[in-house]
Amino acid sequence: MLTVFLAVASMGATMADAHIDTKPDWLVKPTDEQMMWVYPQAAAKSETPGYVQLQCRVAVEGNLKACGVLTEEPQGMGFGEAALSLTPQLRFRPALRKGQPVESEVRIPLRFSVPKDGPAPPPSAPEIVAKARRLVLAMGLDSAVKAYQERVLGGLYAEDRASTFTADERKALFEAAQEIAVEYKPKLIDTAAEVYARTFTPDELDTALAFFEGATGRHLVGQQKQVAGDVGTALRNQWKEIFKETRGRFCQKAPAAKGCVLPGAS
Structure with missing residues (x-):
């Protein structure tokens, strides 16, 4: 799959109306990500750049209307x-x-432009990757990968139940996805290890390993699931309070809004 980075180049607007004191100007330009998503698939595969000039009307609200293509290359x-x-x-x-x-x-x-990909980073030394892989496992990231795969598989199965597949076909799809998940889990862990190996120095990996492979680190990793649940509950409770305070502040600023009753009002 081609990796593309799309840049917005030569952005500008030329004004065609007379008797204008101040010309229209950019307020929100297209982002690289937006242009990436609309980049024509065949052009992206062949690494073909493109140029388009649009002609549009700018409404008084600032949005564009009545747009047409003047030039397309x-x-x-x-x-x-x-x-x-x-x-x-x-x-x-x-x-x-x-x-x-x-x-x-x-x-x-x-x-629309498709720059050439830069050279791939050199692979890390095998002994560094081995340390990084130990760290990934010690930090419990393999469990995180498994949990993510289970959520993806569960979503796939749930969505597919509403499809036109038969029960046997749904079962076959789910089994195929499970097999792929098992096969790819080591690859995902190795990928994470390579990232850690490139990011941290050997001394930093040693320091992290000493902690996560020690008693305190193992205890911390073992409590992650419980702590995550407790934090989630606490945040949900906090959000209720934030919502209540936000509504109260809103009603102070807009007391005539529907549903707002200020203290002392009758």
Whole structure:
């Protein structure tokens, strides 16, 4: 799978309306992530960049309307449609005439680019990875991986029950997913170990191992499930208090709002 990073380049707006004192300007531009999600699939696979120029009307509220594609390069790969799909998320400061916002026209250039991936980081020394793997296991991350897989499998099975699959087909799907989970668990742990090996120095790994493989560390890991449950309960109770206080503060600021009754009011 191609890893892509999409940059917004040459962003700007050219004003086509006359008698405007202040031109429209960007308020919310498309992000790299937004452009990544709309990048045409065939173009991404072939590492083909694209350029689109849109023409839109900027409403007095700052949203875009009546957008059309003026230029699309290369044509026929979906870059125009991709650019148009971004327009509901874009916002402008509207043009001003005598200090009042007015509708105006803008031309918006969007450049879709797929830079070449950089070189992969060199693998860590085997002895460092072995230490990191010990740390991953000592910290209980293998249990976290298992719990995550179980949640994913449970969700898959629950969603699939509402599908058109038969009972036998659902059972086969669930069994296949379980088999894959068992096969991939060591790979996930190894991946985590490689990350730890690249992130921490050997001395830091030794220090962490000494703690998590010691009595205090083992006790801490063993209590994680109970502590997580207790913290979750405490946070839920705290959230109720926060909600109550927020509602009270809101009613102080907007006493006429529906459902707000201030103390002493009759």
